[in-house]
Structure formats: C-alpha cells, structure tokens
Amino acid sequence: MKTLTFLSTTLIITILQSTVLTAPTLPSSSLSSTKQNHKRQWHHPGSIRPITAHSTDSTDDDPYHDYIAILSDDETRPWGEIFDEMGFSTKGIKKMTHSLGVNLSGKPSYNMTSYDMNSIKTFGKNLRAFTINMRESDAEGMDGNPSLASLEKMKMREWAFVPGSVKVLPSSPTVRRRRGVAGLRLTKRQDDMTWIQQGNAPWNLQRLSSEHKIDAKGRQPTDLTYNYRFDEAAGKGVDVYVVDSGINVDHLELQGRARMMFSYFGKVNDDVGHGTHCAGTIAALHYGVAKNVNIWGIKVGDSTSGINGEAIVAGIDAAISRHNQRKNQTDFMGSVISMSIGTAPPQQSDFMILKKAVEAGMHVSVAAMNSATDACNFSPGAFSQQIPIINVGAADIDDTRAPFSNFGKCVDIYAPGVSIVSTFNNNATGIASLDGTSMACPAVTGIIADELVKNPKLRLDPAAMKKHILGKALKGVIKADNVISSSELMAYNGFPGDPA
Known part of the structure; x- marks a missing residue:
C-alpha cells in the first residue's frame, strides 16, 4: 500500500463528500391484547x-x-x-x-x-x-x-453507560476552530479503492479496522495515538437518528452535520452528555466511525425527568415519519437508529415501535445494557431474536468481554465499550471517556452507515444488512472467564490486516 499525500481535514472532507416479524413473549407483569373477534368494550370507570x-x-x-x-x-x-x-x-x-x-x-x-x-x-x-x-x-x-x-x-428507561465512568478530558490539541487536523492520510487499498488512515485515533476505532487484538505498547486506552482505517465514503449522506439525551450540535467535531429534530421536552440541548458522546462515536471527525453521516438528534430523556416509554415511542415514531419522506428522495442513502438506552424486563412498546421502524426499512443498533447477565431479559435488545435489530455488547482493549456487559444469545455482536473517548456536552471542543454498552452500540451504528453507502441494495433491507454485518465480524477473539469464545463476534469494518 502506498501513501499518496498528507491532507488537511478540509480537503479530506471535500473528497469524502465528492423477514417475517413475530411478536415476543411478554413477561407476566405486562398487559397486552390483540384484536379480538368479540365486541368487548371497556367503559370509563370514573377513576x-x-x-x-x-x-x-x-x-x-x-x-x-x-x-x-x-x-x-x-x-x-x-x-x-x-x-x-x-x-x-x-x-x-x-x-x-x-x-x-x-x-x-x-x-x-x-x-x-x-x-x-x-x-x-x-x-x-x-x-x-x-x-x-x-x-x-x-x-x-x-x-x-x-x-x-x-x-x-x-x-422508565436508563442510559446504558456505567455510572461513575465519566472522565472529562482536556480537549484534543488537534481540534482547531478552522476544523483542520493532522494525522490523516489518503492511501489506496489493493483493489484500488481509496481509503484513509487516521494516526491520532482512540483505541476503539483501531480495533474496528484491525483483524487482530491491539498491541497497546504501553499506551493508555484513553491515549489518542492509535490508527484507524476507513473507506473514503465515510457514510456520506446516510441519516442516523440518535435516540438519546440530545446532541451538542455546536461541537466542532461534528462539523455542522448534527441537528436536533425532536425533543420530548421542548428543549433540545444535551444536559446529560450521553447523546453527544454517542453521536461522536458515530460521526465525529476524530472519534467517529462514519465521519460524514448526517446526525439527527431525537431527545427522549434529560437530567431531571429521565426517559419513559412514551418518549421512546413518540421519538422513534417521528424518526420513522422523516425516514418515510426521505426514502423516495434522490439523495437518500439509508437510515439508521442508534439507541443506547433500555430497561428490564422487555417492553412491548419498544418491540412494537422498533418493528414499525424495520418494516419501514430503517436499520437499528441497540445497547445490550450493563447488568452482567442475560441480555434476553432487557429491552429492547431481547427482541434481536425476533426482529432484525442488532444488539451490541461491550469489550475492552484486550478483547475481553467487559465485566459489566450483558451477554447470551440475544447479543448479536460485541464492540469496544471501555474507556471510549468521544465528544461531550461541556463545550464546542469537549471530550470525555465513558464505559458501557452505550459506547459499543454507536460503533456498530457507524459500521452500518458506512456499509449502506457501499451496498445500496441493502438500504431498505435491515434483515440482509444484519446478516452482512455479522458476516463481516471477527470470530474467536472475544474472551470471557479466561476462555475465548468460538461463537461470539467482534465488530469489524473488513479491512484486511491491521493499521500500520
């Protein structure tokens, strides 16, 4: 592989821009009904x-x-x-x-x-x-x-990050208000497709573009000295809906590609930081997997009211409406929902609204949650066995399943979720390190977005996309209880070998 030239961010971004669905079995605590043949009515009891x-x-x-x-x-x-x-x-x-x-x-x-x-x-x-x-x-x-x-x-729902893991870090010295950055270079793959290597990436990005476990060579997981390879398309034109606490849309790393389109609370600011962090892992210039996607904020929770089921249904419903308008437009490249929130037990409302989303052709990535137990007991990840959403568990820099991560047959894939550096809500250049399946989910979201550009036939086929993402993943690398699993998968963007 031959390095052609070093480019500024401005030039790079210019180049980048040139099934059958079945209903789940519900816990006994839920009340549900389906359309009956009888005419039974319920009358207002006055209470x-x-x-x-x-x-x-x-x-x-x-x-x-x-x-x-x-x-x-x-x-x-x-x-x-x-x-x-x-x-x-x-x-x-x-x-x-x-x-x-x-x-x-x-x-x-x-x-x-x-x-x-x-x-x-x-x-x-x-x-x-x-x-x-x-x-x-x-x-x-x-x-x-x-x-x-x-x-x-x-x-009530919860954000899928580990409480107490938030570490606000000094702003990256490479972020400048002119939106320029060193450390990126244009290279060619062996099949003559253009790709880019970033030399000042967080470890999670290097892991996603490596066939083998990272050799840290004495570096800390929060160091920004790792290498990441990504396709020049970088998810260009894909619409990603971040169902979360809002997004700091003024963050320089997001380059004006992030907008708020829905807030259950009327206000659109991210007063938690979680949504901004997840958005950064998907799309930020330094910290993002797919550095050219369009980010749409769906604010369903805040620091005082939390997250309830009504907000989830209303927010995703709004995303479906926009997707249905967009999918007939000539510049439509695909839609992805990223949902790093959940609860236990599984909720019928989560199933029904996400079923509507995938039926409309939206791709969905969700967090497996952080109780170190069977992910099938948690919503919405439990439904990964019934509808083609991708449920994501978390791993650390040594490819070990994170001690907090849920696991089991309802986890489709693992991605880096420990000491993940990304954008934060404190200012226009702020960054922070967080742990959680919340951090792993948006990594897979970014991979889906990139694959949508490269595989246009999959744009409205979530089941085929899920099969494609799992087919690209690495087998036999995730370790749990000191044993390497032969069945669990590590997210991978498909570049052969490891970044130099």
Whole structure:
C-alpha cells in the first residue's frame, strides 16, 4: 500500500463528500391484547386522574399507574370516536396540541394532542398510542379491548453507560476552530479503492479496522495515538437518528452535520452528555466511525425527568415519519437508529415501535445494557431474536468481554465499550471517556452507515444488512472467564490486516 499525500481535514472532507416479524413473549407483569373477534368494550370507570410521574401508591391495594396503550393496526378511526366508544366523552372538550419537536426553521415538526388535557395524551402517526393514568383494576378491565394491540405499565428507561465512568478530558490539541487536523492520510487499498488512515485515533476505532487484538505498547486506552482505517465514503449522506439525551450540535467535531429534530421536552440541548458522546462515536471527525453521516438528534430523556416509554415511542415514531419522506428522495442513502438506552424486563412498546421502524426499512443498533447477565431479559435488545435489530455488547482493549456487559444469545455482536473517548456536552471542543454498552452500540451504528453507502441494495433491507454485518465480524477473539469464545463476534469494518 502506498501513501499518496498528507491532507488537511478540509480537503479530506471535500473528497469524502465528492423477514417475517413475530411478536415476543411478554413477561407476566405486562398487559397486552390483540384484536379480538368479540365486541368487548371497556367503559370509563370514573377513576382516571391526571398523569403524573411515578404515581404508584405502595399502601393502596389497587394503585394508580401510568399506562401506555397502543392501537391495533386496523384501528384507523379518529381519536374522538375511539374514546367516545370507551366511555370518554370528548364533546365540548378543546383539544390541546403540544409541540414535541422543532425543524430546521425552528417550527414544530411533531405534535402530540391531549384530548381531555389532564388524563389522556395521544401521539404517533405510524404507531398510534395514548398514555393514561388509572388503577390496576381498571387496566385489567381495559385488557381485551378490540381497539388495542397492547397495554402496559409505563417503565422508565436508563442510559446504558456505567455510572461513575465519566472522565472529562482536556480537549484534543488537534481540534482547531478552522476544523483542520493532522494525522490523516489518503492511501489506496489493493483493489484500488481509496481509503484513509487516521494516526491520532482512540483505541476503539483501531480495533474496528484491525483483524487482530491491539498491541497497546504501553499506551493508555484513553491515549489518542492509535490508527484507524476507513473507506473514503465515510457514510456520506446516510441519516442516523440518535435516540438519546440530545446532541451538542455546536461541537466542532461534528462539523455542522448534527441537528436536533425532536425533543420530548421542548428543549433540545444535551444536559446529560450521553447523546453527544454517542453521536461522536458515530460521526465525529476524530472519534467517529462514519465521519460524514448526517446526525439527527431525537431527545427522549434529560437530567431531571429521565426517559419513559412514551418518549421512546413518540421519538422513534417521528424518526420513522422523516425516514418515510426521505426514502423516495434522490439523495437518500439509508437510515439508521442508534439507541443506547433500555430497561428490564422487555417492553412491548419498544418491540412494537422498533418493528414499525424495520418494516419501514430503517436499520437499528441497540445497547445490550450493563447488568452482567442475560441480555434476553432487557429491552429492547431481547427482541434481536425476533426482529432484525442488532444488539451490541461491550469489550475492552484486550478483547475481553467487559465485566459489566450483558451477554447470551440475544447479543448479536460485541464492540469496544471501555474507556471510549468521544465528544461531550461541556463545550464546542469537549471530550470525555465513558464505559458501557452505550459506547459499543454507536460503533456498530457507524459500521452500518458506512456499509449502506457501499451496498445500496441493502438500504431498505435491515434483515440482509444484519446478516452482512455479522458476516463481516471477527470470530474467536472475544474472551470471557479466561476462555475465548468460538461463537461470539467482534465488530469489524473488513479491512484486511491491521493499521500500520
């Protein structure tokens, strides 16, 4: 391989820019129903109260809970008609519309309507749903309503990073406001396809472009002295939807390619840092796998309210709507959802909205979560066996399964997830090191994005893309309990050999 020349970032970026789906088995704690042949109805019991967070009462033998109800696909009637049948009279009640997102012009891009303004909130265009606060006995009576496909208690989600692992680092000395950087060079592969090698990368990027385990040679995992090889396309034009805490869109590493398109909270800033870190691993100039993708922020959680199921469904629903508009446009290159959040046990609402996403042709990468146990007990990764989403576990610099990472048959692939340096929310050049399957998931997201450019036939085929990504992965390198697994896979972008 011959080095042609050293290039500035500005020049490089100029070059870069030239199945059958089955429903899961739900835990016994979930309430669900499918369309029935009978005409059973549920009538308003009069015990509905305004929705509030965490409204259970431990001293009440019939406590209130927040529930999320999802309509059957064949329930297409207007909301007012549905609620009238259920016993909720909407006559004379003024609808209240809430803006949940903003578009590039600052105007609302996604709306949610509250029908009685206190007790019921409706949302969703691709998967119609509503939330309601009611007693358990009333929910049991509501189960079986023919208009509903699912009814379950609302469950708070978690970010899939290890608490206490956040280490804010000095800004990389190579980041400059002119967006220039040294350490990148243009080279040619043996098949004459142009590729680029980066000489000041974090270790996780080197691992993704290496056939063999990294020889650290005394370096720390947080050192920015590793080498990364990537295709010149760098995911150009692919739309990646980061379902998270928001994104610091002003970060110089993201080069103006990141925008916020949805916020469950109205505000779009990343007040956690998690979403910015994940976005950086996908797309940042120094820290990203696919350095030329378009990043779209879907803010479903913040530092005070956390993440609930309603936010997940509404946020992904908004992404599906945009994807459906984009996929008929001439510059469409594919869509990827990156979701480094989850919970236990598996949630039917997660399954149903992600099923809608893959049916629409969106590719999905999710985090396996961090409880060092069977990943099949966690949402949404448990559904990797039923729908073609990719569930990602975490490994360290020695190719050892991270001690916190979930594992088992529901983990499709592993990627670097320990001491991962990426962008952060503290300023326009801020970086931090984090641990977690949260950090591994966006690495696979980036690989998917890059493969979408190189394999246009897979753009709307998530099942074939999943097979392709797993087929490229490395076997026999992941070690757990001092034994190398012959079945577990390490994410790999397919460059033969190791970076020089």
